[in-house]
Amino acid sequence: MASAMVTTLLPIFVVYVLDEGVDKLGYIIALATFISYALRILFGYLSDKYQIVKPFVVGGYFISAVTKPLLAFSTSYTSVALL
Numbered sequence: 001m002a003s004a005m006v007t008t009l010l011p012i013f014v015v016y017v018l019d020e021g022v023d024k025l026g027y028i029i030a031l032a033t034f035i036s037y038a039l040r041i042l043f044g045y046l047s048d049k050y051q052i053v054k055p056f057v058v059g060g061y062f063i064s065a066v067t068k069p070l071l072a073f074s075t076s077y078t079s080v081a082l083l
């Protein structure tokens with residue numbers, strides 16, 4: 001549910017609250033998509049090689065749960081992109 005809320009509100013937050021342009025929003029979405037697919041490939045390879053899945057899944061959910069509330073403290077599009 002948190003991911004669905006962030007996905008819906010992130011464009012409004014970046015463009016209207018942070019007063020950044022739509023181009024900056026495009027940078028954020030492109031970077032997030034690239035990192036997402038790169039990490040899927042990396043951790044998919046590692047989970048196949050070492051036959052472990054649970055630590056990667058738990059770690060991913062943990063990072064997601066920690067970074068979503070930190071978006072409220074973002075003051076620029078770069079901090080949003082890093083989170």
